[in-house]
Amino acid sequence: MSTRPLPATARPEPPHVLPESPDVYKTLLESTRAIPWKIDWASMRFAYIGPQIETLLGWEQDSWQTVDDWVARMHPDDRGTVVDFCVSQSRAGVDHEADYRALTRDGGYVWIRDVVHVVRDAAGEVDSLVGFMFDISQRKHDEEELLRLHRDLEQLSLTDSLTGISNRRSFDQCLEIEWNAARRSTQPLSLVVLDLDHFKQFNDAHGHLAGDECLQKIAGALRAIARRPRDIVARFGGEEFILLLPETGAAAAALLAQECVARIAALRIAHGGQGAGAFVTASLGLGTVAHVDAGATARDFLEAVDGCLYAAKRAGRNRIETLQGTATDRPQA
Structure with a gap:
């Protein structure tokens, strides 16, 4: 699990507000493997999450109602650190990213990288969070395999x-x-x-x-x-x-x-x-x-x-x- 602020050069541009966006933007977002989402800061409710979430985790798109759903579907060992980090960075208006294990509907876990952009209103207050979820399970598997090989080589040495x-x-x-x-x-x-x-x-x-x-x-x-x-x-x-x-x-x-x-x-x-x-x-x-x-x-x-x-x-x-x-x-x- 890792959590870190994003450097300015890595901050993604927020997607258009999807219910009012032209169909072309919605089609582009929903045709990617990354899962777009938006959370209203005041209500802590999902304004949108891409339908790809059901393919990846098995949870229906409309079951993602509030931040509590996101928290509840996180591995218990990752939950405290990731939630505290994301809340503190969001309140500070800092773009960030976090790696964690997300619960699938059948009881398994998938490694997710959440990349978050903080949107401010005209007064400079936090208005919403937008971002993308990426499936990094294969990357995590490869990293763990490399670590295992490194340990094996160290043992051999x-x-x-x-x-x-x-x-x-x-x-x-x-x-x-x-x-x-x-x-x-x-x-x-x-x-x-x-x-x-x-x-x-x-x-x-x-x-x-x-x-x-x-x-x-x-x-x-x-x-x-x-x-x-x-x-x-x-x-x-x-x-x-x-x-x-x-x-x-x-x-x-x-x-x-x-x-x-x-x-x-x-x-x-x-x-x-x-x-x-x-x-x-x-x-x-x-x-x-x-x-x-x-x-x-x-x-x-x-x-x-x-x-x-x-x-x-x-x-x-x-x-x-x-x-x-x-x-x-x-x-x-």
Whole structure:
């Protein structure tokens, strides 16, 4: 729904007063798809409305008696804003237009654009309103479709195309939001960064299509861990994944990291590549910020946890390394 005054260049000229107008003007007005109308300001009664209104909305031409009929046949969600706007603009003598949903006789709704011209008498007082109703349903449908496509494209831009989980761009945006939220709320914030062990050797042994399938299975397992609406699991790049866990303390985050390891082990994805164990495993970095300091940054936190991941790699892989420097060994699956 939109309401706005018309610029001077867009103001329509008022039609002739139809009952006294030559037949040619009446024929021209009633042969257009736009619906002409006129309202007497003093009585708030329709002096005229085109017969096209019955074709469009189903209401007979002579059923449009007063402004109340126009108001009653407007969608309840549009009624207050549109009526208040049109009345205020008309009283001020300002030409205007408004979009709203008009009720059809069979109970549906049609999007209407009403273009209104204010007619003044010799004394400068408002005498009448004249205008045209336009069916803009197709235009509204097209606009909504474009908005839907835009939302879909935006979603695609935030989704990893291979795994269907969030991508790095989405994670970066969410991290900044949650970092600032943690600073305001003094709630903890945790990260789990995970990298598959010997993944290059996996691709060498099984091929890249098998590698893609492996990543998809890992993503599915990790998605099940991000249970709350604000939890994020994202593909961080290559074979690296990350979990963003707002309002999650160190103990709870440790349990979730252990669950990551368990779920990956339960997949029993055969590895057997050079230097690797029988099944695919992962190394994890884990960190929790109990209270976000004013001078700290989300990037610093991320880099610190990422450093824990690489510490786990150096320490033998298939393990969890925490930001505090403690490590949890995991037996080879």
